[in-house]
Amino acid sequence: MASSDHYSQELNAQFxxxxxxxxxxxxxxxxxxHSSLDDFPGSNDRxxxxxxxMRNEMKAGDxxxxxxxxxxxVTVRYLLPRAAH
Structure with a gap:
């Protein structure tokens, strides 16, 4: 089962x-x-x-x-490379 940490790690790996x-x-x-880490469709909570x-990772310019x-x-266009928070 994927957790917030798993999503964050995968998002950063994709970056x-x-x-x-x-x-x-x-x-x-x-x-x-979500589907890259879990069988889809999965729990709506996940x-x-x-x-x-994804929203917490958004910064100025995204x-x-x-x-x-x-x-x-939800779909987000993130600018690269990512600046520090």
Missing amino acids: GRAVSRGMKHILINAREL LVSCRLV VLVVEEDHLVG
């Missing part, structure tokens, strides 16, 4: 892989992040946890592309 490929931004979808981790109430789920 690292994108930076190593020279990307300047990355689009992350909550359902895809998906909520995933969305919270863009919420798709809102939570949309069918495809």
Whole structure:
């Protein structure tokens, strides 16, 4: 079962892989992040946890592309590389 820490680790791993490929931004979808760590569909509670981790990681310049109430789920465009909090 994935926890907030698992989502945070996977999100940061995806940032690292994108930076190593020279990307300047990355689009992350909550359902895809969730399914990368868990059998999907999973518990809605875990998906909520995933969305919270994604929102907490947002910094100045990041863009919420798709809102939570949309069918495809939360999607955020994160700027790379990530600055320290």
